[in-house]
Amino acid sequence: MKFGGTSVANLERIRAVAEKVRKQVDAGCEVAVVVSAMSGVTNRLVGYCQDLSALHDPREYDSVVATGEQVTSGLLAIALQALGVDARSWLGWQIPLRTDDAHGKARIESIDGTALIASMQAGQVPVIAGFQGVDRDNRITTLGRGGSDTSAVALAAALHADRCDIYTDVDGIYTTDPRIVAKARKLDKITYEEMLELASVGAKVLQTRSVELAMKERVRVQVLSSFTDGPAPSEGHLPGSIVVDEDEIVEKELVAGIAYSRDEAKISVRRVPDRPGIAAAVFGPLAEANVNVDMIVQSTGDDGMTNITFTVGKTDFAQAIKALEESRDVIHYGELATDDDVVKISVVGVGMRSHTGVANTMFRTLSERNINVQVISTSEIKVSVLIAAEYTELAVRALHAAYGLDAA
Amino acid sequence: MKFGGTSVANLERIRAVAEKVRKQVDAGCEVAVVVSAMSGVTNRLVGYCQDLSALHDPREYDSVVATGEQVTSGLLAIALQALGVDARSWLGWQIPLRTDDAHGKARIESIDGTALIASMQAGQVPVIAGFQGVDRDNRITTLGRGGSDTSAVALAAALHADRCDIYTDVDGIYTTDPRIVAKARKLDKITYEEMLELASVGAKVLQTRSVELAMKERVRVQVLSSFTDGPAPSEGHLPGSIVVDEDEIVEKELVAGIAYSRDEAKISVRRVPDRPGIAAAVFGPLAEANVNVDMIVQSTGDDGMTNITFTVGKTDFAQAIKALEESRDVIHYGELATDDDVVKISVVGVGMRSHTGVANTMFRTLSERNINVQVISTSEIKVSVLIAAEYTELAVRALHAAYGLDAA
Incomplete structure (x- = not known):
């Protein structure tokens, strides 16, 4: 279970997170928890470093900003103990979670799961400070902004977890941005490849590196909300969206979703x-x-x-x-x-591999709305077009309908 | 050089501390620095732990509150580098500074000075997070409130330092509380024994444990202000008050100071x-x-x-x-x-060992003011009396004058 910054923003929410963890423990699950810093904390610490020196030593930066997750891990362990759940905090160097020495954006090299597994087998819930590791010189490293997702996926792999649940402020992955298309549907399942394409084109639910790692290590990742209580946890009906291998999806949709990126x-x-x-x-x-x-x-x-x-x-x-x-x-x-007044619209889906006509549907749909396509690029599972920014909403809504993604 | 919480309360003060360190480095000193948390930070973190559980796990408490010093050590290292001074932060577990497992009030067992000494010999200033260590299980410990003084003295001993300078918000040790006696004098030198008696009866400049340790390890401790610039550092005229062995004091005063404690x-x-x-x-x-x-x-x-x-x-x-x-x-x-409306007044001085009449002067002085002595206790270098609290200022002023401590 991984909880992001808004999920642990204050003591009240940390208590709510502890309740969520207890529910899983009570249901008989062996659970390890990964936490981010309380929201706002990392930005404040980063601000301190930048204020003191624009060209600050990244090793010192890492030692300073890693404290955010250290605080949350200790506090959540205390909150769990207060609920009668045996728990303890773990820092990157205590596990150890080893990284290279690219401070500020380090990559995980290895995780020794021995101590964590022993702790879980003894009935204890490890509460792990995300975003951080330790390099060969015993100095603290951090994995880059949003790195706690990567920590969670890497730990899920090291602990041979059945699933890695990422609790966020949205309740899953949608066919497109629900703020633009009211009829956007939550996807029960999505493939790693689709998630990667959606993540990199603007659906910022999961850090791209965490999805790449999940794909490589075959970790099943669920995205779900930490603010709503879904149905009781069971494989039959997961409350969020699960990112899995293509083989796990029997009924493949032609198109999984429509993404857009204004960063073009x-x-x-x-x-x-x-x-x-x-x-x-x-x-x-x-x-x-x-x-x-x-x-x-x-x-x-x-x-x-x-x-x-x-x-x-x-x-x-x-x-x-x-x-x-x-x-x-x-x-x-x-x-x-x-x-720079342009937007990139992408249609993503593994079903494209075996079905033709996806690109054609896109061009026809846009043409019917008199939207001029300026640039086109395609990959095996994605077609992207560049259009004038003013047509963003019109294009996304039209494509969402054209591919049959609208909720009934 | 040890800097307390008010000395590193914000980025501006951290920059000022960096300037002070640079001045010492420029004067040719090999310097190691110990820092406390930015003032207010430790209280906030302690508050979080208490809010989540009155009976919180002290191991988690330690992991949470130790982050305060971790942040300051990284920030000061950055500030020093910005001034062109080679510096790096050190955490308790990185040194390592080993303690017992009495979390929340751990005692230092050993300090491996190897890495720190190598760093200093290479021209680098170590910036050490005070107040913290690591126990045998690789968990973070803290030394109890005010423990950074103890860290500083223990590190000074491990590094064979010539002196341990404790920068505070006062400029030295006074013959009594200057808020009560305007003519209180700053002491240039004071013995460990006197400082211990003064510290334990209410002059809260140094943590008692740090003075005990300094006495045991024969570390010369200077108390001085981080907010004023004294004369250029040289052994001839130190700006603060230095706590030393009795042998170092040639002209022993009969009485070093008058202390009072309302905590009786x-x-x-x-x-x-x-x-x-x-x-x-x-x-x-x-x-x-x-x-x-x-x-x-x-x-x-x-x-x-x-x-x-x-x-x-x-x-x-x-x-x-x-x-x-x-x-x-x-x-x-x-x-x-x-x-409970009483106060303890103490007259402290190593000179008492060889001079009689100190206690008698005290009783006579109080009697002349019609102050009733309720309880008396004495040690080799101290005479304490319990009196009604309303006479506190009168008694302290009268005794300060009677022992010839008033400044000219």
Whole structure:
């Protein structure tokens, strides 16, 4: 059971979390718990470090910010004991949960589950501080923002857990954003691959790295709300959405969900000589400036000139333009056209692998609403298009209906 | 260099502390720093634990409250680096600083100074989280409130430091409380024994345990202000008060200081049969109730009955009365008389060992002011009397003058 920052925001909620854990224990489950910092705490500690030095030592930063989870783990252990549940807190270095030394964004290298398993077999609930580990030099590391999800999945793998339940402020994964489509449906099951595509295009329920890890380690992850009481826990009817292997889903939907991302900006490099190596000439300076490029399309005219259009993250937009302007004499382009008033809409589903026509339905649906598609990119289980931002809601609603995702 | 909670209360003060450390480093000193939690933080964390459970697990309490010092050590390391001083934070378990498993009030068993000394020899300033250690089970322990002073003294011993400087919100040890006696003088030097007597009777500058440890390990401790800049550091003219071995003080004053403690309450057990073992009958129930008894006087009448009068701490007062009332049938006393409107005044000085008349000067001075002495107790270097609380200021001022302590 993993509880995020809003679930443990104050003592009252920590008591409520303890009740949830006790319910599982009373139902006969062996439970390990992973906790985040009380909401707001990490931001305050990060602010302290930044205030003292913009270029602060990441090892000191890690030692400072890891205290947030340390506090919550101790407090939840106390709250559980107050309910008569045997519990104790565990810090990264006590387990130990070993990571590399990339402080601030460390990767887990190994987890020694021996002590935790012994504790659980003795009837104790381990309450583990998420987000943190320890490196080879015995210094505290952290896994990057949202890293507690990754902690939970990695621990579930190390403890051979039947399931990793991620308690959040939403009650599951939806076919699309319910704030845009009132008829969005909660998915009972979704595959790792679909979840990865949905997570990376804007449905920020689970940290991407945690889903990658769950897929690699085959950990069944359930997303559910810590604020509502679902039905009694049993495999038959799980209250949330479970992320599982494709094999576990018998009735595969053609499309699992519609995602959108406002974090896109478009750049067109126009009238470039259409010669071999021109793509490298354009994207080389961007790579050097550490700018990630997402969707790419190239259109060639009759005059031996070509246009290269692509998208970058909004935070990289200014940096990308600067890099291209500085390379104008190398690339020899006619002009730069830029637009950050765009949105990326994605249709995601493993069913696409065996069914044709998914992309076509998308284009037809958008065309019927007179929505111009600016860039297209596809993967095995996803079709994404870039459109003007003003059409976001219209496009998402139309596609949600077109793929039969609307709730009855 | 040890900095208490008010010295690191916010980022601005942490920066000021970093400047103080840099000054020492620039003067060619090898420095290790010990820090407390930012003021207010420990109280908040203690409050969380108590709120969740009055009988909280002290191991979890320790893990929670130790985060306060962890945050400060990381932040000060960052602040030092920002000034160009090579620095790193150290937690109790990283050193390791080993303690027993008496969580919440653990005692230091050993400090492995190897890593810290290597770090200092490489030109780095260790910034050590005070108040904390680790027990045999690899769980975090804390040393009890004010324990950072003890951490600092123990580390000074382990690192063979020339001196342990305790930075506080006062600029030294005074002959008495300057709020009562305007002419109180700052002492340049004071012996461990005198400091212990002063600390335990109400001059709360240093934690008693830290002074005991300093005496045992012969660590020279300086108390000085973190808010004022004294003269440049040199052995010739230290800015604060230094606590040292008696041998280091050439010109011994007869009396070092006058202390007072309002934390006293008086109990008289009246008309007790004067038979062997009666003291044990009275004090046995108090020991069983964990009540510490301080001053004791017994006065016997002609009728084969005796009165036993003693003092206890104000927090134990109700508990002590209850224990005695429950034992009335065993002790067979006539009545209990109680009074918590009393104060203990103490005259302290190693010079008393070789000079007579100190006690006499005290009694005469009080008598001249018509102050009635209710109970007397003496040690080798201290004379204490219990008087009515309303005379506190009058008595302290009169004694301060009588022993020639008033500043010119």
